[in-house]
Amino acid sequence: MSTLEKLTAEKLLRIKAVKLQPSNPFTWASGWKSPIYCDNRKLMSYPAIRNFIKVEFCRLILEKYPQVEAIAGVATGAIAPGALVADTLGLPFVYIRSAPKDHGLENLIEGDLKPKQKVVVVEDLVSTGQSSLRAVEVVRRDGSDVLGIVAVFTYDFPVVQQNMKEARVELTTLSNYDAILDEALLTDYIDESELKTLQDWRKDPKNWGDSTKRLKK
Secondary structure, rough: OHHHHHHHHHHHOOOOOOEEEEOHHHHHHHEEEEOOOEEHHHHHHHHHHHHHHHHHHHHHHHHHHHOOOOOEEEEOOHHHHHHHHHHHHOOOOEEEEEOOOOOOOOOOEEEEOOOOOEEEEHHHHHHHHHHHHHHHHHHHHOEEEEEEEEEEEEEEHHHHHHHHHHHHHOOOEEEEEEHHHHHHHHHHOOOHHHHHHHHHHOHHHHHHHHHHHHOOO
């Protein structure tokens, strides 16, 4: 585990952008029960942490994709960090809608993306990766080349790497689920018994809530 992953995990937990509640699970929009909830939009309210994310994104992009010509943020959570990165690097910025507007030009891409531009997609959070890959598909369909995806955090579901591989795109994150659990355990946010619950959840997140109910009966 890298120092960057640990540092980012510490910051996410400190401002409660990531919350862990193994004994009182959250309900995601998908209906899944989950002992973790991540809202990286909170990062924008903390100038020092916002700057840290921006700088690390820029460093990562310049190291991995020095040929980058444009930045695309995935709406809505990655619009702000994506714009900050594009501004720092002096690059054009666009953002990708999850669905077309229901009026006007019915755009999926907001901004001016030139054909054949080399694009890095910025995400705040990757769960199953579906929204990220939809954005990749939109950019490619528009005639541009996606160099890779960079994100603040991923739950590291096994399906994600497979989905990325099939879509022929590389995902790189500043932190991940293992780093969050390590930091939470180190700071006594969770104990060993809660750690096991959190580890079990990631193995089968879709059905984890049902198994929890069965155990309580």
